Amino acid sequence: MTSGSTFPQRLTKIDDLTRADHFYLAVEDECYFLGDYTARKGYAFSPTNPLIFNFKKKMDRRGRPEWPYKAQAIGTTAAAFRAAMNDKARETLTFVPVPPSKAKSDPLYDDRLVQMLAGIWPGQSVDVREIVIQTASTDAVHDSETRATPAALQARYTIDRRLLAPVPQIVAIVDDLLTTGAHFKAVSAMVRRVFPDTKIIGLFIARRVSEAVDVEDFDEI
Amino acid sequence: MMAELALEATDFDARAISPLRELGAYEALWEDPDTSFKTLSEKFAARPGAVPSDFVPPARARECAAFVQERFHAAAVNRFGVRVHGAGDYPEKLRDAAHPVELIYYQGWWDLAESRSVAVVGTRKPSPEGLARTRRLVKALVKDNFTIVSGLATGIDTAAHETAIEEGGRTIAVIGTPLSHSYPRENTELQRKIATDFLVISQVPVRRYESQDYRRNRLFFPERNITMSALTEATIIVEAGETSGTLIQARAALQQGRKLFILDSCFNNKSLSWPQKFAEGGAIRVVGYDDIREHLSSTTY
DSSP states (O other): OOOOOOOOOSOEEOOTTTGGGSTTOOTTOOEEEEEEEOOOTTOOOSTHHHHHHHHTOOGGGTTSTTTHHHHHHHHHHHHHHHHHSOHHHHHHEEEEEOOOSSOTTSTTOOOHHHHHHHHHSTTSOOEEOOOEEESSOOOTTTTOTTTOOHHHHHHHEEEOGGGOOSOOSEEEEEEEEESSSHHHHHHHHHHHHHOTTSEEEEEEEEEEOTTOOOGGGOSOO | OOGGGSOOOOGGGTTOBOHHHHHHHHHHHTTSTTOOHHHHHHHHHTSTTOOGGGGSOHHHHHHHHHHHHHHHHHTTOOSOEEEETTSSSOOGGGGGSSSOOSEEEEEEOGGGGGSOEEEEEOOSSOOHHHHHHHHHHHHHHHHTTOEEEEOOOTTHHHHHHHHHHHTTOOEEEEESSOTTOOSSGGGHHHHHHHHHHSEEEEOOOHHHHHHSOHHHHTTHHHHHHHHHHHHSSEEEEOOOOTTOTHHHHHHHHHHTTOEEEEEHHHHHOTTOOHHHHHHHTTOEEESSHHHHHHHHHTOOO
16 A cells, blocks of 8 residues: 655646635646645644644754654755755845744744745755844734735844845745745845845745644644 | 636746636637537546646637536526646545536535545435434534545435534535536525535536536536545435436446445345445445444544
């Protein structure tokens, strides 16, 4: 018998079938994802669900037995993106991670996206730039993606002007989970200010379908 | 709204798929009257890594996708999705079918497709004892945390779905019509409920279904039984006649390396020859629920 499904290795574009799940996304927003996060309260069976859960595991869990799963999830995700994109992507894309909810000075600061991006093509040059940074820490739970508006998020962001040269060919804004699209829209708007003529796309590990349970609500899977 | 179907083939995203475009291309492939699940699976087997849109001009895919969207909208199927082989969360276990499906439609909670599940199927005209056995069996399976999969037909299938829901369990309907249709009609409400709270799966192409008559469409029912078997760890036959479509699923289960359980009462019916035939092929005769539980708990899935 074939074993269980593995995490997807090919990107899917957000189109008319899926866009309605992401409140802030419009037709002109070009977004791609690998897996669907579809966990319902109490259920979590697809390979995407535990992967996202482990990827987002909070930094205060360091040292606990479950901690190695986080590094594993980062590795699995990097490998999936490597399979989904070719060398041309490495040469033409500038990857801009959505800033984590905690500022760099915060002990809970989590650079999982930067680590993952660095792991896609190990040993090769990849243009990863943390152009958009968050000035102060926010509470991930009470400021969760389902509640924040793009405008409110933008107010917390600032641009790291040291990272603006050279002008990118295409900016890929990267986040782990696409929910309402608020973070993508906020970071897009920030990038657009400094690179008005550059094409911007969104790259996500997974999208969360409406009504699926918040990943933060799971203690264990 | 369809403009984005013409996905810009920039180099980095050439392999990215658009579900709507794949749906349209799949429907277009079925417009050829010679297309069957067998010919499609051969077409795709000859080109590993291919998706439906690799075989269909974009304009035709767009036209077919628009047709399906319009039909689904008219039938109030407003939220649905597709799974495409080779992309997204397509269940690998479906590849165990002799002619695996390249695209499936679904409505509801996709996650359930990856849960441990068992198919409970049987005749459309069950005896009162057959219905009582179905309910007892489903109760026990739900207690053991299995998702109950069936085909939404009258009789055993309906009892299996309904008992799973009543018992607070999970259920999946693998239907032999497009998502926009229900068969039998009296199960329309049950289908809607399963689509809302659980999961409904269909491999049936909408345009082909609507363009040919009911005699040819009947052939989609046994095809979905093969998919149902591949989706699940085991098939349990509660009650079935000598010429029942359920036996298609029995054969598929053994071919696919799935467990096949047949209730003892089928063997005791001396007018039936199929139970013995499948037992010789590896089916498990079930006297009590423990016979099922033992075999399922040994499965690492």
